[in-house]
Amino acid sequence: MKSQPMKDDQHAPILRTAYFRFYEELNDFLPQGQRKVFFPYSFTGKPSVKDTVEAIGVPHTEIDLILVDGESVGFDFNLSGGEHISVYPVFEALDISPVIHLRAEPLRETKFIVDVNLGRLAQKLRLLGFDALYRNDFLDDEIVDISLKEKRIILTRDRGIFKFNNVTHGYWVRNHNTRKQLTEVINRLQLENSFHPFTRCSHCNQQLQPIDKEELIERYPQHVPRDTLKYFDKFWVCSGCDKIYWQGSHYQRIEKWIGKLTSREDAQKTTDTYNSR
Structure with a gap:
């Protein structure tokens, strides 16, 4: 009995390929061989470009513009194979209004929610x-929920949080050092x-x-040293925890540090807070 020739599996999924290139800081999410060049990416079906770029490893919150064969598209664009796709990061200074802007509108008031790895950065931002x-x-999931309800930008060192599809505003902090993290966030978000x-x-x-000093002495008699009350006249009280602040010895140093941040120069020294009790 002769063997019959095997027929192609009519139901095997068709493997398609598109070609991607990521620009600027989006390359931070890619392995070395895929950075700043077009590279092939194979898939089955007709996935959305949003699902595909996230499968490659780039969070959608970092993306502001996608061009498919030179035309801007939305996240819901479906791939069919053979496309050349250019992916750009969030634009801060460049007006790209004629093309499809992929992120939500900028937040009117800049507010943050900071993940568990960035506590010292949160303190610097509050300062x-x-x-x-x-x-x-x-x-x-709490961070994502609060971000959406209170319109806060997520700052994180954990890229996994961007796998939540409903995240609209988020930034992955690249640096490990707190001082560099602060400068990075200020420069990247143009603050x-x-x-x-x-x-x-x-x-x-x-x-x-x-x-007022008189009210301070009456309400918080044990909170401020006598010498401080003698040499300083301006005081502030926290409406949440009742800590007292004044323009102590760190004040001028912090002002100089802030001046360097404003001019996009990294501070050589930083202080954790101004004087408080």
Whole structure:
């Protein structure tokens, strides 16, 4: 009996290939061989370009523009194979209004929620006056939920949080050093003109309120050393935790540090907070 020739499996999924190139800091998410060059990516079916770039390893929150064969497309564009796809990061200074802007509109008020690995960064942001919510026991789904409800930008060292499809505003912090992290976030999000220093408690994130010396002595007689009361006249109290702040010995040093951040120069020295009790 002669053997019959094997027939092709009519039901085998068709393997298709598209060619991707990622630009600027999006290359941070890629292995060395895929950086700054077009590379092939194979798939089956007709997946959306959003699902595909995330399968490659790039969070959608970092993307602002996708060109398919030179035409801008939305995240819901379906691939069919053979496309050349250019993927660009969030544009801050460049007007790309004529093409499809993929992220949500910029947040009117810059507020953050900071993951468990970035507690010191949260303190620095508060020192500059930014609303930076932080707790060392936040779970990823809690962070995403709060981000959406309160319109906060997620700052994280964990790329896994961007696997939540409903995340709209997030930034993966590249640096490990707190000082460099702060400079990175300021420069990347162009925050230089948004500082309101000495307006927020670096410990609990609540607003500071001015308080007269006489009222301070009456309400918080044990909170401030006598010498401080003798040499200083301006005081602030945290509306959340009742900590007292004044323009102590660190104040001028912090002002100089803030000046360097404003001019996009990295500070050589930073202080954790101004004087407080």
